[in-house]
Amino acid sequence: MSDQGVTPRSEDYAGWYNEVIRRAKLVDYGPVKGTMVIRPYGYALWEHIKEGLDRRFKETGHENAYFPLFIPYSFIQKEAEHVEGFSPELALVTHAGGKELEEPLVVRPTSETIINHMYSKWIQSYRDLPVLINQWANVVRWELRTRPFLRTSEFLWQEGHTAHATPEEAQEETIRMLNVYADFAINDAAIPVVPGRKSNIEKFAGAVASYTIEAMMGDGKALQSGTSHFLGQNFAKAFDTKFLTTEGTHEYVWQTSWGVSTRMVGGVIMTHGDDKGLILPPKLAPDQAVIVPIWKSEEQKGSVLEMVAKVERALKDAGVRVKSDTSDQENPGWKFNEYEMRGVPLRIEIGPKDVEKDAVVFARRDRPGKEGKEFGIPSGDVGRIATEWLSDIQSSLLERATKFRDDNIVDVENMDTFRQVIAAGQWARTWWAGTDEQERKIKEDTGATVRCIPMDQPGGKGTCFSTGEEAEEVVLFAKAY
RNA sequence: CGGGGCGUAGCGCAGCCCGGUUAACGCGCCUGCUUUGGGAGCAGGAGAUCGCAGGUUCGAAUCCUGCCGCCCCGACCA
Structure with missing residues (x-):
């Protein structure tokens, strides 16, 4: 009997995860390090995730399209922060057709650049806006440390890319899609995510602001389960994506991008599973x-x-x-x-x-x-x-996960308590007024990062647990996947 | 790239220190019969160039050298 069971979560959470995903036939390792084969049962789960999201995208006015896998290397280099963020993990194609290419091709790590290249052709006037496009695709990021579903060299996702005439409109879209993600996570996946804004050092390379839905896994670690970015005009400027306004002036478009990946499958597993294996929320379960x-x-x-x-x-x-x-x-x-x-x-x-x-x-x-x-x-x-x-x-799973989450978020007012809470694998909710540098220091010391600045703020002011200064925002710190 | 672990049948593993029959065991697989309300039993059977390449030796899974790969923990990240 014991050799047929699975490693208890309390004993070795990573071991439990690895055993469960394979024994449930969700996934298998591919022959190349960091790659995975999504087996029919795992893919059926992903398909239900896709359906739940895709329906919501359509309801909010988006259309699907498909952009190429290969991106000219020069495109990636056009946006300074973007290239810096992605360079270390790019897969480059240097040879094709039996000879060396004049310019290497990037296997897309994300598609902001190639999409802007196309948008700059398609968008002429304010009448062409907004552009609301989503694509379902695979992307490649050469990660150092990989785990099936949570982080693999190649993964499946959707990436929405929109262009708007005004920053307000783009900002509104960013939050709209964040809410779409939260709605999906909570109501379909039964994962009680916390929607919030990313800290400056955690935001997407190339974004003005990033938003996230953060989920608490069964071991207390945080999982960024979806992100929505306000890109401002960063990519528009790099790719000259302009439109003619009603006043006859040329302006750069304001953009957003947002994505949810097969990581969500890992989130479902680690939110609901128990020592007997998976527990799938009925709305996503391949077989109910x-x-x-x-x-x-x-x-x-x-x-x-x-x-x-x-x-x-x-x-x-x-x-x-x-x-x-x-x-x-x-x-x-x-x-x-x-x-x-x-x-x-x-x-x-x-x-x-x-x-x-x-x-x-x-x-x-x-x-x-x-x-x-x-x-x-x-x-x-x-x-x-x-x-x-x-x-x-469905509702019991959400209730249970919500209780678990709330039981494991602790309000923290000083560094001693902070350390204890983080060491215990819980989330620390704190007033925060620290700088980027101080945030990095905390990460170095404790392993915890700012997971998000929740949209839902208590209001008023408090005292930063770290600097003692007056703080205007409450943030969540935790160790993350 | 640092630290740890592992490569022996489809899977999980024993054997390795201390070299020596036919490389053991469990699961799975095949055949037959009996079974079926919480991971069935009996009988028979198939399946392994012991990660790769050198070396030592009469003889290597076992000792030596080099290489490769994977997993776990950390640094980087959806």
């Missing part, structure tokens, strides 16, 4: 319910499978993503454990005793053992009841 039939004799098998088919039909009609595991290669106990490892929110057991009563057994993944199990669910009501259960599981 699995039916496990149980039988002894061939005769029972016939009547059980008949009922399985009926129940599966009823669930599908009710809009539930369900599958039946009628294989007789494994016994029911094995299947129970398997689907718990894979995080399927609802398990439905149907055996001879249930057939007799014309009822089934429901078991919810988020409440292990008897507590989450209910016998005698009338087969005629499975659709309605399953829908209710899934909805309850």
Whole structure:
């Protein structure tokens, strides 16, 4: 039994994560260091994330497009801060077609540059604005330290790139998309993220201001789960992206960019998982319910499978993503454990005793053992009841994660407490008036960084825990992935 | 790039110090029968150029030299 379980999270969180993602068949390592293969189950999860986000993008007026993977090296160099930020992690193509290229090509680490190159052609007048485009793509960043989903050399994401006539409009868009991300994370992924602004040293290379949704993982570390940037006119100036105003003057456009990546999959895993494996929020789960039939004799098998088919039909009609595991290669106990490892929110057991009563057994993944199990669910009501259960599981996961987060954010007023809180793996909420240099020093000393300056501020003024100066903002410090 | 660990069957590993039969064990896989309400049992079977390259030796998974790769912890980052 013990060799079939997974390393407990309390014992070795990284070990737990690595085991769970592989045993749940979400992912496997690629042959090149830092690359991953997203397996069908992991990809199905990502597809639901995509659907949830894409729908919201469309609802807020965005369109999808696709820009090339290869970017001329000179493009990256045009924006000073941008090139400085990305240079160390660029993958360059120097040879192609059997010979050395005159100019190396960058495999996109992000697409601000190539998109501005195109925007500068497409945008002539204020009538062309705003431009609201998103692309779903892969990008490459040669990271030193990689972890499946959380940080890999190549990853999948979406990147929205918008251009506006005024800074106010662009700023509004930046916050709109931050809220879209927060809405998705909270309502679909059941991850209680904290939306906030990045500190100066944590912001995106090339942005005027960066915003983030920060999530607390099961080990207390923070995960930046999505970012939205106000780019100002930085890239517009570098690429000469101008428009003619109503007054007949030329002005640079004001821009935003925003992204969520396959890292979100890692966030889902580390927010909800337990020592039995994954726990997936119903809205994102590839399979929301699995039916496990149980039988002894061939005769029972016939009547059980008949009922399985009926129940599966009823669930599908009710809009539930369900599958039946009628294989007789494994016994029911094995299947129970398997689907718990894979995080399927609802398990439905149907055996001879249930057939007799014309009822089934429901078991919810988020409440292990008897507590989450209910016998005698009338087969005629499975659709309605399953829908209710899934909805309850969805909200319970959010509630539990929210409580965990709130229990692990500690208000801190001095450095001693700060150290203790950070060492304990919690988040420190503090008044802060420090400089970039002081922030770096804290990181060096304690490993903690400013995760964000929450949008939701208490107001008023306080005393900076570090400098003792008067502070106007409260920030969250934590160790991060 | 620093610190630690590891490379032996598809997976997990023993053997290595102290060289010597046919490289052990568990899981998985194949065949058959019995099983099936929380990771089934019995019987039989297939599967390994011991990370790579040199060297020492009558003989190397084991000792020596060099190389490669991966994982974990840190510095850099979505």
